[in-house]
Structures are given as C-alpha cells and as structure tokens.
Amino acid sequence: MSKENQAVSAAYAGLQQKAALVRQSRHEKPLLLVGTATCGLAAGAAAVLKTIKEELARQKVEATVLEAGCMGHCYAEPLVIVYKPGFPPILYGYVTEGIASRLVIDFLAGDDPCLEFALGALEENEFLPALSDFPRFGVEQKIILENCGLIDPENIMDYIAHDGYAGLARALQLEPAAVVAEIKASGLRGRGGAGFPTGRKWETCLGTPADEKYVICNADEGDPGAFMDRTIMESNPHLVLEGLIIAARAVGADRGYVYVRAEYPLAVKRLALAVEQARQCGLLGENILGGGFGFEVEVFQGSGAFVCGEETALIASIEGEPGIPRHRPPFPAAAGLYGRPTVIDNVKTLSFIPSIINRGADWFKSTGTPGSPGTAVFALAGKLVNTGLTEVPMGTTLNQVVYDVGSGIPKGKKFKAVQIGGPSGGCLPESALDMPIDFDSLSGAGAMMGSGGMVVLDEDDCMVEIARFFLDFTQKESCGKCTMCRLGTRQMLDILEDITRGRGRPEDIDLLLSLAEDIKAGSLCGLGKTAPNPVLSTIRYFRDEYEAHINEKRCPSLMCQELIAFYILPEKCERSCDACVGSCPVEAIYNNADRIKVIDQQKCVKCNSCVDACPPQYRAVIKLSPPELVAEREKENK
Amino acid sequence: MELTDQEITTSREETKKILPQYPGRRGDLIPILQKVQEKLGYVPAPAMEEVAAYLGITPMDVYSVVTFYNQFRLSPPGKRQINVCMGTACHMRGGNIILDSWKRRLKIDVGQVTPDREFSLERVACVGCCTMAPVTVIDGEVHPKVTPTRVDGLLFSFGMKIEKEGGKH
Numbered sequence: 001m002s003k004e005n006q007a008v009s010a011a012y013a014g015l016q017q018k019a020a021l022v023r024q025s026r027h028e029k030p031l032l033l034v035g036t037a038t039c040g041l042a043a044g045a046a047a048v049l050k051t052i053k054e055e056l057a058r059q060k061v062e063a064t065v066l067e068a069g070c071m072g073h074c075y076a077e078p079l080v081i082v083y084k085p086g087f088p089p090i091l092y093g094y095v096t097e098g099i100a101s102r103l104v105i106d107f108l109a110g111d112d113p114c115l116e117f118a119l120g121a122l123e124e125n126e127f128l129p130a131l132s133d134f135p136r137f138g139v140e141q142k143i144i145l146e147n148c149g150l151i152d153p154e155n156i157m158d159y160i161a162h163d164g165y166a167g168l169a170r171a172l173q174l175e176p177a178a179v180v181a182e183i184k185a186s187g188l189r190g191r192g193g194a195g196f197p198t199g200r201k202w203e204t205c206l207g208t209p210a211d212e213k214y215v216i217c218n219a220d221e222g223d224p225g226a227f228m229d230r231t232i233m234e235s236n237p238h239l240v241l242e243g244l245i246i247a248a249r250a251v252g253a254d255r256g257y258v259y260v261r262a263e264y265p266l267a268v269k270r271l272a273l274a275v276e277q278a279r280q281c282g283l284l285g286e287n288i289l290g291g292g293f294g295f296e297v298e299v300f301q302g303s304g305a306f307v308c309g310e311e312t313a314l315i316a317s318i319e320g321e322p323g324i325p326r327h328r329p330p331f332p333a334a335a336g337l338y339g340r341p342t343v344i345d346n347v348k349t350l351s352f353i354p355s356i357i358n359r360g361a362d363w364f365k366s367t368g369t370p371g372s373p374g375t376a377v378f379a380l381a382g383k384l385v386n387t388g389l390t391e392v393p394m395g396t397t398l399n400q401v402v403y404d405v406g407s408g409i410p411k412g413k414k415f416k417a418v419q420i421g422g423p424s425g426g427c428l429p430e431s432a433l434d435m436p437i438d439f440d441s442l443s444g445a446g447a448m449m450g451s452g453g454m455v456v457l458d459e460d461d462c463m464v465e466i467a468r469f470f471l472d473f474t475q476k477e478s479c480g481k482c483t484m485c486r487l488g489t490r491q492m493l494d495i496l497e498d499i500t501r502g503r504g505r506p507e508d509i510d511l512l513l514s515l516a517e518d519i520k521a522g523s524l525c526g527l528g529k530t531a532p533n534p535v536l537s538t539i540r541y542f543r544d545e546y547e548a549h550i551n552e553k554r555c556p557s558l559m560c561q562e563l564i565a566f567y568i569l570p571e572k573c574e575r576s577c578d579a580c581v582g583s584c585p586v587e588a589i590y591n592n593a594d595r596i597k598v599i600d601q602q603k604c605v606k607c608n609s610c611v612d613a614c615p616p617q618y619r620a621v622i623k624l625s626p627p628e629l630v631a632e633r634e635k636e637n638k
Numbered sequence: 639m640e641l642t643d644q645e646i647t648t649s650r651e652e653t654k655k656i657l658p659q660y661p662g663r664r665g666d667l668i669p670i671l672q673k674v675q676e677k678l679g680y681v682p683a684p685a686m687e688e689v690a691a692y693l694g695i696t697p698m699d700v701y702s703v704v705t706f707y708n709q710f711r712l713s714p715p716g717k718r719q720i721n722v723c724m725g726t727a728c729h730m731r732g733g734n735i736i737l738d739s740w741k742r743r744l745k746i747d748v749g750q751v752t753p754d755r756e757f758s759l760e761r762v763a764c765v766g767c768c769t770m771a772p773v774t775v776i777d778g779e780v781h782p783k784v785t786p787t788r789v790d791g792l793l794f795s796f797g798m799k800i801e802k803e804g805g806k807h
Binding site: 041222224226227262265301305306317318319320322323324381382387422453455461466469473477585586605607 | 778
C-alpha cells in the first residue's frame with residue numbers, strides 16, 4: 001500500500017471512530033426523530049417539534065430530539081420516530097401536537113408506547129407489526145433513500161456512522177481510470193431523464209486533456225410534480241456531496257458546483273451546511289483525507305428557469321448568461337463550463353455513486369434489468385392513497401407501484417392514467433400498467449422516464465386539460481431560441497385551449513399531430529423535442545375524450561370549467577342543511593321557496609366548494625356537462 | 639411603476655454595499671442579483687446600472703439576465719408575498735381554483751401588487767410539496783391543502799376586510 005493510501009485509510013478510520021462515539025452517546029437516552037423536510041413542515045412538523053421539546057422540559061424527561069428528513073411516507077406527515085431502550089424503534093404518523101405530547105407523557109415518561117398512533121416498527125419485534133410486513137416493502141428496494149429520514153441531515157457524523165464517505169475513501173485509493181471503469185462496468189444510466197450511460201460521460205471527460213475541469217450536480221429539479229431530488233438533498237445532503245467528490249476524483253476536476261433551484265431554500269441551506277462540515281472534516285479542500293487530491297464545491301442557486309435543467313443552459317447560467325441551450329456536440333464532457341471538460345450529473349445519479357464504489361459494479365447490476373440496472377426513485381402524487389417517495393428496482397411494473405406502494409386510488413374512484421416524466425413525459429392508460437418500468441419500455445410507450453415524477457389520475461381528471469396544462473408550462477418556459485418551440489408550442493396551446501373551451505374543430509386533432517412532429521424536428525434541446533409528448537400520448541390513448549370535447553362540447557371527466565355547470569338535485573337536497581350556502585365564496589347559492597338550495601349560474605365561479613361542503617349522506621351537488629343540461633333539468637323540475 | 643427618489647437612492651446605496659463581496663467576474667452576475675433582490679425585494683434599474691458598471695458589462699446585458707429568469711422582479715413586491723403553486727399535483731387538485739380565489743379577493747392579477755402594496759400575487763411552478771396539494775406559499779411558509787374558504791381565512795388572519803360580491807337573495 002502506498003503512503004497516500006495508508007494516510008487515507010488512517011484518516012477515514014479516525015473519522016469513523018469519532019462518528020461511532022457520537023452515535024453511541026445518542027442512543028444512551030431516548031431519541032426522537034422528527035421529519036422536517038419541506039413536506040413535513042407543510043404538514044405542521046414545526047409545531048410538533050416545539051410541543052415535543054416543551055413537553056420534555058415539563059415532564060423533566062431526558063431525551064435527544066433531532067430533525068431528520070423524509071422517509072417517503074409523505075401521506076402520513078408529520079412523522080416521528082421514537083427510539084427508547086427496551087423497545088423497538090417505532091414510527092408514528094399523522095402526529096398532531098396532542099399526539100406529540102402524549103408520546104412524551106405516556107411513552108417516554110411512562111412505558112406505554114401509544115401503539116394506537118404507530119404506523120409500525122422499523123425492525124422485526126414481538127410488540128407490533130414492522131414496516132417490513134407491509135406489502136410495499138416487498139416491492140421497494142432502497143439504495144439511495146436507504147438512510148433518508150433516519151439520519152440527521154445536519155450532522156456529518158451521523159452520515160459517517162452509516163458508512164458515509166467510505167466510497168470516497170476507496171475512490172481516493174484507486175487510480176481515476178479504475179473509478180471510471182467501475183462506474184462504466186456498473187451500467188449506471190443518468191437519472192435526469194435521458195438515461196445516458198454515466199461511465200461513458202466520465203470517460204470522455206477523463207480522456208480530454210485540459211488545464212481545468214469541472215463537475216456539476218444538476219439539482220435544478222423543475223418538473224412540476226417531482227420532488228425526489230428535493231427530498232434527497234434535504235434528507236441526506238452528504239450522499240449527494242460524496243457522489244460529486246468521487247466524480248471529481250474520477251475525472252480529475254478541482255472545482256464543482258451544485259446547481260439547486262432557489263425554490264428549494266431548505267435544500268440550499270442543508271447542502272451549504274454539508275459542504276462546510278465536509279470541509280472541516282478534511283473531506284473537501286486541499287489534500288482530501290491526505291490522499292493528495294484537492295477539490296472545492298460551491299452551491300449555486302438557480303433563478304427559476306425550467307430550461308436550465310438542460311445541461312448547456314445550466315452552464316450558461318453559471319457563467320452569468322441567460323440560460324439558453326446551445327448546440328451539442330461538443331458535449332459538456334469535452335467542452336463545457338468556460339469551455340473546459342465538465343461532467344454534469346443528476347442528484348440521483350450521483351447518489352448511486354458512493355454505494356457502487358463501495359460495493360462494486362456486480363452488486364449494482366444484480367438489481368434492475370440488464371438494460372437499466374439499479375433502482376428508480378419515484379415521487380408519487382395525485383390521486384393515490386399513499387403519496388410520497390418510493391424506490392423500486394428497475395423492471396418493477398407500474399401496477400406494483402400504483403397498487404402495492406401507493407395503495408391504489410382513494411374514495412373508490414376508478415384509475416384512469418398515470419403521468420410519468422412531467423412535461424417531457426406522457427400519460428399511460430390502464431392497459432400499460434403491466435409494463436415494466438425502465439428507460440427503454442417507457443419511451444416505447446410514448447412516455448419517458450424523466451426525472452421520476454409520477455402523477456396518478458382518476459376518472460375525474462380530464463386528459464385534454466392535463467395535456468393543455470403541460471403545454472402551458474413548456475410554452476411559458478421555452479427560452480425562445482428555436483422558432484418551432486417558441487411559436488409551435490404557442491399554436492398547439494391555442495388549439496388545446498379552444499378545445500377545452502368547447503371551441504374545437506374536427507380537424508384540430510390532425511393539426512396537433514402534425515405540429516407535434518414539426519416541433520420535435522425543429523427544436524435544439526430536450527425541452528422542445530419532448531414538449532409535444534403529453535399531447536401525443538393523450539391523443540394516442542384517449543382520443544375519445546378529445547372527440548367528446550370537439551364534437552359534443554362535453555367534458556367527460558367534468559373538469560373543464562367552461563364545459564361544466566354545478567347543479568343541486570332538488571330531490572336530494574336537505575331543507576334543514578345550509579352547508580353549501582356558507583361554503584360558497586361568491587354567495588351564488590340561495591334558498592328557494594321550498595328551502596331547497598339553488599345555484600345562481602350567473603354568479604357561480606365553479607370552485608367546487610359546494611361539492612366538498614355537501615354532507616356525504618346527501619351528495620346533492622353534481623356537475624353537468626355540457627352546461628346547457630342545467631336549464632333542461634330546471635325545466636323538468638318546474 | 640415610478641420609483642420615488644428615496645427608492646432610487648436606497649437601491650443604489652444598498653447595491654454598492656453588496657458588490658465588494660464578489661470578485662467581479664461575469665459568473666458572479668446571478669449571485670449578485672439574487673443578493674440585491676434579497677435585500678431590496680426587487681431589482682430596480684439603478685441597481686442594474688451599478689451591477690453592470692462593477693462587472694464591466696452593459697446595463698442591457700444585466701437587463702437580459704434579469705428578465706430571462708422568473709425569480710427576478712422589476713417592481714417592489716407587496717409586504718406579503720403570495721405564491722400559488724401551479725405544479726401538476728396542485729393543478730389536478732384544483733390549483734387554478736385557488737389561484738382564482740386569490741385573484742378574486744385581492745382584485746389583482748398574477749404578477750401584480752395590490753394598490754396599497756400589502757399583497758403581491760405570483761404563481762410558482764412547483765415547490766415540491768405535491769403530497770400536500772394544493773399549496774400556497776406565503777412569505778416562505780407553505781400552507782397545505784388550501785381551499786377557497788381557507789383563502790378567505792388566511793386573508794382574515796392578515797386583517798383584510800373581505801366584501802363578498804353580490805347581495806342577499
């Protein structure tokens with residue numbers, strides 16, 4: 001073993017010893033972890049945290065309280081994990097301030113673990129069911145989310161105690177070419193959407209001689225409906241940082257950037273803290289761990305331009321220019337930031353790197369499919385019982401994700417489609433549910449892996465409207481460089497708006513299809529090339545909905561505002577109930593002579609409040625399409 | 639919106655205080671503008687001129703960057719910044735209805751400020767709280783599962799008087 005390698009081993013062993021001490025002292029008394037990622041905070045985790053601290057002081061109970069990230073069970077936020085000696089670690093969900101103080105009084109001061117609030121235990125035990133007994137556990141396999149929600153994201157020692165930076169220590173002891181070879185052998189494909197082999201990108205960068213090289217972590221997660229990268233950065237920022245440092249070591253870069261959206265302030269804060277701590281531990285800066293390699297990282301905040309997720313636009317943005325993509329080649333791996341070779345990888349791609357270096361390419365390839373090894377991380381949102389974050393092996397079917405992990409559609413509604421890949425992706429119908437998820441089969445079906453946003457749609461969601469929504473998004477975010485993207489998407493959007501307003505013409509569908517092809521052919525970057533996908537996939541699988549809008553001026557899902565009207569069924573309305581009247585923000589609901597509620601169609605703003613307010617035993621408010629049906633009904637009832 | 643003399647002086651002075659923290663490379667442009675906006679709440683023309691002079695580029699170059707990125711504002715924001723999330727999950731759960739509710743109550747459109755400069759209304763692409771949809775972010779605080787009545791409730795809590803449209807039947 002060379003002198004440098006010995007130094008690295010010794011330095012890392014020193015860090016591990018320190019981390020073990022921190023970890024040990026933490027479990028001497030009860031430990032509470034409160035999930036305070038953005039989703040947890042939105043659900044009220046800050047108040048829960050405050051209650052726990054106050055109640056601990058009042059009960060004079062000694063315990064450690066830490067803020068952790070997100071475990072992926074976002075549907076049950078706020079989440080609290082309690083470690084108490086003598087008990088298995090227990091996860092509590094839907095924790096309110098009341099439950100929080102009961103946990104302290106009954107469980108910590110007393111010995112009643114309050115099992116009525118528990119979601120499950122984190123390990124097998126004799127007390128209560130473990131999370132591993134849940135059906136979703138059979139489907140999920142966590143590599144990059146493994147420690148999310150279980151460690152303190154603001155303490156590097158917690159990460160090191162879970163074998164953090166072991167991959168870096170190993171990478172420092174290998175030749176750069178050997179690190180690149182390992183990644184290449186693993187078959188890892190970029191998780192930003194396109195699925196380009198990461199090893200090949202690194203190889204190009206390594207093989208291009210230059211006075212300076214850069215590595216960039218692309219954390220400009222802009223897809224609406226996607227929050228995987230945010231969660232990883234908020235829950236385990238050191239994982240991303242370690243991946244980036246290894247990438248720098250592999251290609252010989254001495255400077256790196258993490259390009260994060262400004263809309264993610266907590267991620268920015270935790271990453272900046274992680275950089276600071278890593279520097280203090282000798283994991284960043286000159287001569288990292290004594291191995292002779294030096295590297296610096298800067299956290300760069302994006303300024304709210306979706307197109308900057310495209311790598312050449314991102315580079316322009318760091319250089320202080322408007323984020324407009326340029327022609328490729330040359331690819332950034334050969335000529336990127338300031339014209340130097342630059343590796344740009346997505347947050348999730350980098351998060352796989354430490355474990356691949358640590359456990360080897362063969363271990364990584366044992367998961368997933370031959371063409372797409374490893375796991376896929378999905379943000380589950382929309383009409384699902386269990387929304388949140390999940391990680392499943394590539395090749396898992398959509399069915400398993402929607403029904404086993406997400407527990408299906410709430411309120412007994414019918415599944416209609418799943419939207420994958422955000423504005424670049426597409427909507428897949430029920431018939432596609434048995435399809436295995438990997439890069440190639442998704443693109444074959446007209447969707448795209450994208451970065452991993454998955455929004456489930458039920459029978460109440462209109463497919464024309466969702467296509468219009470995505471096109472509205474890409475149209476606004478088009479940088480304006482390519483004419484087809486700038487004007488073509490505008491034209492498509494105008495047509496879709498006409499259709500959702502009942503002004504569509506029969507020839508519009510063919511016009512949309514031909515425009516879509518032209519936009520794909522005439523755009524330089526991924527934004528324009530994929531912008532028509534939501535429209536194409538909805539026409540492909542849900543053409544009948546387009547035709548209903550165009551030919552019958554009717555929205556079958558009762559969603560398009562100008563094609564529906566709200567109506568109260570007189571036979572179902574209860575005289576003594578006024579729930580809807582108070583809920584209406586514009587006072588459009590009044591009592592008629594029989595004390596039956598009636599909606600003034602002129603005033604109604606179609607906000608859906610009365611539907612929600614009407615008690616479930618009556619269900620008297622309905623939606624009708626086309627709106628003319630209201631007049632017919634009213635005539636019948638006279 | 640016309641700036642007052644006071645606003646022009648303040649923006650020049652504050653910008654001059656920020657500039658020396660940066661070495662003055664073109665790559666510093668966006669971080670500088672972010673810092674200016676953090677301090678002033680917006681990026682007015684006098685600030686852009688100061689930044690341009692410091693970096694040795696034309697004010698036009700600065701303006702092109704300010705107007706390209708959604709984050710930068712050209713006019714002063716309201717005291718309370720209301721950002722309505724229009725991500726996919728929020729949209730499918732009625733985000734546009736929530737946006738309509740804000741517009742109706744504040745009587746302004748997206749990107750505008752109420753005449754008393756109390757509230758400004760903006761849309762944001764996605765704040766990544768898709769499981770809490772629809773959400774509205776007010777001064778950085780995320781409000782989950784917003785309904786039209788919740789919009790009224792929030793405005794009441796800010797001390798705004800709401801006149802419901804129309805009268806009794």
